Amino acid sequence: MVTESMQFPHRRYNPLKREWVLVSPHRTARPWQGEVNASSGFSDVHYDPACYLCPGNTRAGGNVTPKYESVFIFDNDYAALLPDSPKPEREDAPELLRAERERGRCRVLCFHPDHSLTLARMETAEIRRVVDAWTEEFRTLGGAPECRYVQIFENRGAMMGASNPHPHCQIWGTYSIPQEPKKELAAQYAYFSNRNRCLLCDYVELERTHKVRVVAENARFLAVVPFWAMWPFETLICSRTHIGSMNEFTSEDSRQLSAMLKQVTGTYDKLFSAPFPYTMGFHQSPTDGVDHPEWHFHAHFYPPLLRSATVRKFMVGFEMLGTPQRDITPESAADRLRALAGG
Numbered sequence: 001m002v003t004e005s006m007q008f009p010h011r012r013y014n015p016l017k018r019e020w021v022l023v024s025p026h027r028t029a030r031p032w033q034g035e036v037n038a039s040s041g042f043s044d045v046h047y048d049p050a051c052y053l054c055p056g057n058t059r060a061g062g063n064v065t066p067k068y069e070s071v072f073i074f075d076n077d078y079a080a081l082l083p084d085s086p087k088p089e090r091e092d093a094p095e096l097l098r099a100e101r102e103r104g105r106c107r108v109l110c111f112h113p114d115h116s117l118t119l120a121r122m123e124t125a126e127i128r129r130v131v132d133a134w135t136e137e138f139r140t141l142g143g144a145p146e147c148r149y150v151q152i153f154e155n156r157g158a159m160m161g162a163s164n165p166h167p168h169c170q171i172w173g174t175y176s177i178p179q180e181p182k183k184e185l186a187a188q189y190a191y192f193s194n195r196n197r198c199l200l201c202d203y204v205e206l207e208r209t210h211k212v213r214v215v216a217e218n219a220r221f222l223a224v225v226p227f228w229a230m231w232p233f234e235t236l237i238c239s240r241t242h243i244g245s246m247n248e249f250t251s252e253d254s255r256q257l258s259a260m261l262k263q264v265t266g267t268y269d270k271l272f273s274a275p276f277p278y279t280m281g282f283h284q285s286p287t288d289g290v291d292h293p294e295w296h297f298h299a300h301f302y303p304p305l306l307r308s309a310t311v312r313k314f315m316v317g318f319e320m321l322g323t324p325q326r327d328i329t330p331e332s333a334a335d336r337l338r339a340l341a342g343g
């Protein structure tokens with residue numbers, strides 16, 4: 001429920017992470033300026049001879065990216081994790097100087113041979129091939145003993161530090177469950193244990209009733225600006241039924257997720273008439289050999305843009321030292337996105 005008093009500064013609770021966000025809507029009382037970039041920033045370069053992800057080009061260490069026609073997957077040439085690494089800890093290490101062994105795998109998945117494409121500009125059928133590749137990688141990596149969690153993520157745009165504009169994502173399998181999903185695992189587990197209900201199933205039902213934060217919906221997925229969003233135009237995509245991971249996807253789930261990804265990324269590009277930068281990724285149930293009935297499949301989009309293609313939000317100052325803060329309310333962000341999502 002959004003009340004009048006929510007036009008004043010208040011805190012909102014993020015039940016997925018069990019953290020708070022400060023909302024200060026009065027700071028945006030000024031009318032919308034509607035800034036738009038003159039140069040769109042969309043690329044027309046279909047093949048870049050200097051791009052190591054374009055078909056036929058040579059990568060670091062002399063590996064050649066083959067002349068692929070659909071998707072292409074390979075082990076990251078600069079992997080942050082290795083399948084095996086020695087234990088760094090010593091028996092006599094002080095408690096305050098703690099290190100632990102970590103293992104895993106880092107894969108790269110090119111979405112398309114065309115250098116200029118983004119998810120938003122790809123056909124739904126082409127995105128479907130990416131979803132199928134994600135599903136396959138999730139299954140394979142998740143089945144490896146050194147991977148007890150699989151993180152699929154995409155960094156889009158130089159603003160997010162993406163080192164290469166070629167459409168691609170990374171897939172890391174880790175032995176430890178990373179911190180963000182670990183917080184969500186604890187929160188979902190506690191909610192499920194106390195109520196015998198799923199946190200995100202309940203949340204999806206609430207958002208479908210309230211409607212004010214819904215951006216788009218199809219037969220299988222719902223996209224909302226979450227009540228507790230930190231980033232101005234953050235979205236959360238949840239499956240409408242209770243599934244834990246892509247392992248449980250039906251063919252229709254894969255098709256509908258592809259359509260939803262195209263709709264959400266296309267909506268973002270329309271917002272400031274520019275290719276929208278973001279970090280996105282899927283949070284799926286751990287692959288640690290234990291059942292996780294509490295875990296609900298979802299994806300987060302964390303885009304940094306605030307007022308135009310060049311004005312971004314920084315998580316600095318109070319946010320770095322205190323707690324995240326936002327000005328425009330999630331409801332007004334959802335209003336604007338929903339108007340552009342257009343069914």
Ligand SMILES: [Zn+2]
Binds near residue numbers: 052055114166
């Ligand atoms: Zn390329």
Ligand SMILES: [Zn+2]
Binds near residue numbers: 198199202241295
């Ligand atoms: Zn659920």
Ligand SMILES: [Zn+2]
Binds near residue numbers: 184
């Ligand atoms: Zn999550």
